[in-house]
Amino acid sequence: MPAFAVEAAGVDVRFGRTVALADVGIRVREGETHALVGRNGAGKSTLVSVLTGMRVPDAGEVRFFGAPAPPVADRAAWRARVSCVYQRSTVVPDLSVAENLFLNRQGAVVRWSRLRRRAAELLEQYDVAVSPAARVADLTVEQRQLVEIARALSTGARLIVLDEPTAQLDGPAIERLFERMRSLRAGGVAFLFISHHLQEVYEVCQTVTVYRDARHVVTAPVADLPEPRLIEAMTGDPGGLAVPGASGRGAVGEEVLAVRELSGDAFADVSLTVRAGEVVGLAGSASSGKHQLAETVYGLRRASAGTVTVRGVPVKDVPSALRAGVGCVPRDRHHQGLVLNLSVAENARLSVLDRVVRRAALHRAGQAAITSYDIKADGPGQPVSDLSGGNQQKVVLARALAADPAVLVLINPTAGVDVKSKESLLGVVDARARAGTAAVVVSDELDDLRACDRVLVLFHGRVVREFGRGWSDQELIAAVEGMGR
Incomplete structure (x- = not known):
């Protein structure tokens, strides 16, 4: 039987009167991918801070491979045991890959040729196909993530915490990440996998632990916990995700948003209209241009050709979008x-x-x-x-x-939120549409798109398919991947 890469037991954390964790635990075996799931505020992030030595619990203990966790002040000892790759990247964008790999470990005197050589060896060892001299800001999201994993493994850590690792990756990149995880697992590396994408839990994890309201609810083999029971454990309510608006909303009104022959960053010659009370979805891969199109509709980007109007009023930038009655939920809530x-x-x-x-x-x-x-x-x-x-x-x-907008543009509106929060957010969109607001939803989440009256699929910057209600997952995914065109 493999050893436990980490064991936490009886962990309590309080912030004043707020209970962040109440007598919780988790055990992750060597060579295992173990999912930790729960609603926002369930205590997942607090547990990660305890497991990575960033917070001392009020009670309980943490052990790595049977030995007590090191003192919190001994950061090198913690890095040799566990490392976390966060949803928000922690690499330094203006430094090179080599500099990031050995940041704070390069020695008092830096020998650049030796540093780059060591970086190249490390990247080759973990099959990360980037140049040690490349500036991290010039890498893709996927490449930056792999650099962070390689950096974590280079310290000797055998437990890697992945916090929402697929949030900014498209389908092929996600599968490449999962293949890399499977390969590392075979070498004994353990993963604690935190994700709101429950289908990924079933695809890549062997065991799942559920927290709810700061307490441990269940730990079970993934194969023994079907999705309805998993959602019930997370929410305390029976049944799965209800998608508000998925069954339709009735008749739509006059044309509100008109996009005519619009071209811009990563998309070209797109035309679409949205009527009052209608919700239109935009689907596509990360390179499809769907995000850039939505940001141009809201005025965050300048169009190179074509027009955007709201009830005949032109939209060219954010101030004109606000005056025309456009509201936006942007792609990155932290920065935008x-x-x-x-x-x-x-x-x-x-x-x-x-x-x-x-x-x-x-x-x-x-x-x-x-x-x-x-x-x-x-x-x-x-x-x-x-x-x-x-x-x-x-x-x-x-x-x-x-501002009670006439048009609502939502870009990845439920990214990184739990099942109940997703229902709540989609419920607001549905209610606004029933009240006459026109909405554009851009998402990689199929459940978000199920709430739409129509879904347009972009491929390499152009609209290639349009689906009404009743599409199947296979049909939509095939169109997103450029199949059957």
Whole structure:
């Protein structure tokens, strides 16, 4: 029987009166990929901070291969046991691959030829096909992720925590990552795999642990826990994900958004219309141009040709989009959607902050957003940085809807959120569409696209297919991958 790469038992963590973890544990075997799943705020991130030595628990213990965890101050000892590849990259973009691989380990005197040679050997050992001299900023997301994994393994770590590793990867890149994980597993490396994509849990993991409300719920072989039971363990409610709007919404109204022969970064000659009360989806691979198209519709990017109008009013940049009545949930909530050091109320009203003068009015507006969008927060004044990912996303949606837009553009609206938060977010979109808002949903999530009245598929920057309701997963995925055109 393989040894346990890590064992945590009886772990408690409290932040004042808030219980972040209550008597939880987890055991990951050598050579195993072990999933840790749960709703936003279930305690997953807190456990990772304990397992990586970033936080001392109030109670409990952590052991690596049967030996007690090292003192928190001994960072080198922790890096030799465990490393985490976070959803948000921790590599330094302006440094080379070689410099990132040996950051803080290059020695007092740097011999650059030797450093690059050692980096090349390491990259070859773990089959990472990038140049040691390449600037990390010039790498793809997939390549940066593999560099981080190679860096982790080079310290001797035999436990790798992967936090939402596929959030920014397309289908082929995800499969290459999974193949790399399987190869490393065969060599005894253990993975703790954190993901809201439950289908990935079944594809790549052998064991799954579920946390709910800061407590351990169940640990079981993946094969023994079918998806409805897994979702029930995560939410406490029987049944699977309900997709609001999936069964239709009735008649649509007049044309609101018109995109005519639009060309720009990574897409060309795209035309589409969206009517009042209609939700149109955009699907495609990461290189399809779908994100760039949506960002051009909102004015974040300049078009090279063609027009975007909302009820006849031209959209050319963000100010003109706001004046025309376009609201947007952007692709990256941390850099484009939120000001992390501002409060929930301030973030929820950013798009109309000039209309709120008095502090009391801002507080009332923030409380209304918390109530309307089921945001789990201590109050309107809480910094948005304190919230879980799902609740942060709800704040972004509240901000996008604060001005009562005629058109709502949502880019990966449920990325990194749990099942119930996904239902809540899609429910808001459905309710707005029923009230007459036109919406464009750009997503890699099939459940997000199921809420759409139509789905347009982009391939290499052009619309190649259009699906009405009733499409099958196989049909849509085949079109995304460019098959059957």
